[in-house]
Amino acid sequence: MRDLNRIKCIAGVLAILLIVSPFVLARDYIEVWPEGWSEITPLFNTSIFSDRFFVAHDEAGTSFLSVDGVYFRELDLTYRLFKDQAEAEEVVLRKGAEITNAYMGLDGKGRRHILWLERSSGSYTINYAALEVPYGGHKSFALIETGNTVQDLAAFQVGESIYAVWSERDRYFQIRFAEIRDGEVVHLETVTDTPNVSVRPSIIADKQGLLHIAWMETTQIGVDIFYTRRVEDGWLTPRKVGTGSVQDIQQGGSIALGVFDDEVHLVWSALPPSSNNLHVYMAKADSLGELSSPALAAVGSRARFLAGVDRPELVWQGIGPFGAQVHYRDHEGNDTNLTVGRKGAFRPEAYGKDGFRYGYWLQAEPNGSYRVYGINNEFPKAMSLWRRIGLDEQAPLYHVLFLFVSAFMLAGVYTIGNFGVVIVAGLIYGLLQRVGAYKRQGLFYQVALLGTLLTAVRRLPIPAVQPRFFGAVHHGLAYILATLGTFVILRKVRQRGLFLTIGILILWMLLYQFFALIPQTILR
């Protein structure tokens, strides 16, 4: 009896240590890295007052244009040049102004051309500046000044010319177009003529130099995406591409354009009929201007085509457990979640160069500011075995213990949450047991049948909590392990009947939830 008490005492201490130590010594989550990609590099602080920041690459390095600051009426328009992952130049082009949009284009000769939209008391100005690398000073000019409300400046650079579009309220919001050369507006016209509200224009030029514009038009019943292109005698009659969303406009979304082969691709966000979440839609116009039907690409918003690549590749802002996350899709349709850990990432921009991909996005900082982060697949981070399986490489055993305890406790809660499923599966099994052929089967068959019944009944509309789905392989593995585990644990039980059935049901469900919850617990 003394030996038994001693064993109980030791077992109790061990159990307490097992339960408590992982929480004390292990971190509460692990950052899972996209394989083949670099460390995430924090670059510079910026703001979210402008809809996007710009990134472009040439032989001088990677150039950024951002609107920085903490108060929306005192923002700094800042140009930065990064070389070899380090900041080489930082120039504030305009200090302390209310800047709503900005654009940066590279002309291929090393010059950076900057446009920005500025609001001051009662007027809006579109301004221009150009600078060279290395920086040797710049002058800025007000190209257009108006008392009309102006918003959503966008532009595209072809050689020495910048083609700019914006939305201007002149009784109604219309899309306006300007060609800017050598710091002067050489051509100015209005593209739309409609009582609808035309906003969020985007512009691009194809390989023949033809200009293409897409914009959003809000009507009484919703938002439409329109497209037109310029021919010798002006803009063609605008054609509807698809449906947009007021929610996307409110969140600063726009239509991204890309030219691949002879086609102009469009990507934007809208709400599908059955969802409250923005989804990314794509369409294209062929060389004759024929439009394809919009195709659903992904859940998310703020999609952009990668610059500098031959085929359409996307980055967009998806929805993750910790807020927004950034996804990348290559030309073969393979998706990679570039976001690491539990930090929300949003407003992605990306480009390709020499077969490598470079992605940038914003992240909120603990002090309330926003910072641009970058990732690339040119310098992939070494992936240790621990990291590959999602374990903390500094304390893998403690992390395993932590996962064990967390997943086991969660599995108990999830098993209770599947009470209805267990009851229904048990009743079906009870009916089957009335057939002699099923009653005579061995334990392994009974466990497999009950497990399969439970997985099938889970699909019925019975209130239950389910672990997140981590792919068919993990789901299948959790099923096999739960079945084998239940069999191994109960194989020596001699009793047959109701109690064994209840035991199998509960034990199988507990084991299934435990194994299925492991990746979810890692990412928690």
Place this chain on the structure above:
Amino acid sequence: MNIRQSWKTAGTVILVLFGGMALVFASFALGGFPFPGEPTAHIAWLELAFLLVLLGIPLFR
């Protein structure tokens, strides 16, 4: 159930849990860490097909 049997059972449970965990980690090591997604309809059909196969085995044995 004697004490020795209880320890054996407890050991088996621990072995199943940690062994299964090790197999899950091995699958991550081989296939990479899985990212969460949405279950597709064909998985439900596969589960149903497997259930039918299981139900058919005793009838044709």
